[in-house]
Ligand SMILES: [Zn+2]
């Protein structure tokens with residue numbers, strides 16, 4: 024079958040590999056669409072080998088079940104599904120509590136559960152095998168849109184859903200970084216909260232894509248951005264700041280616009296460092312602020328996100344590529360040419 028493989032440092036290629044066979048508890052999916060993420064670009068661009076050589080990339084997967092292992096229950100051949108990218112055990116204390124992204128048996132203290140396209144073969148291929156516990160029904164959704172829900176949609180959903188206490192009507196929410204995840208974040212904030220929504224990015228085109236969907240847009244590299252945001256948020260700052268970039272500049276910006284008892288959530292992975300200062304006269308963070316680095320989302324989050332997607336209220340830009348052009352999607356994403364999410368639609 025056709026696949027996009029990470030072969031080693033700097034080397035991602037379209038190849039032919041053996042079609043995988045189903046193990047107990049697994050299904051074989053015929054992939055209908057698979058998203059391309061900044062994480063994939065990061066793997067290709069890195070001078071270090073961050074994932075196993077030979078792995079099939081693709082952690083955003085939509086497909087149709089082509090084969091089920093004999094012990095599989097609850098799904099049948101022909102079902103349209105998407106894949107939760109956290110392949111957890113389903114049995115440990117954390118999984119039972121609905122925190123599969125902190126699974127005790129398949130992850131470690133500093134690394135998460137198995138992830139397709141990262142630590143095990145993923146979905147940028149004609150077929151992929153998936154544990155039945157990771158499947159979420161997605162019938163009726165456009166496969167290209169469904170494919171990007173498990174990462175571009177799930178990451179902001181998880182952060183927003185877990186900060187419901189901060190996101191009451193009258194509150195203000197800031198999204199830093201309006202790429203694929205940022206567009207989802209804006210749509211989810213609109214659909215799930217009554218918050219004032221403020222979008223920040225260093226690119227005018229990125230802001231233009233959401234200008235009509237939010238209350239305010241500002242360039243994040245504007246010298247006066249912090250005062251513009253706090254003014255727009257009612258003077259005390261934003262109750263919720265979603266930093267989808269996570270570099271030094273955005274972390275500093277987040278801390279300079281967050282309100283007392285606000286939530287800073289940083290799914291962005293751009294090697295930023297934040298200094299946590301505890302003096303009585305600290306100027307780094309207002310009192311009561313919480314700062315976390317959330318990982319992916321829970322199985323329940325993804326079910327809820329699919330339900331929300333089915334209402335038709337989520338509008339994000341998708342840049343569609345054929346499998347033959349999949350590597351061009353990598354190049355375009357790396358060159359900053361994509362406003363929204365790149366997705367490979369299998370023909
Ligand atoms: Zn990703």
Ligand SMILES: [Zn+2]
Pocket residue numbers: 111112113114115116117118123125126127128129
């Ligand atoms: Zn577990």
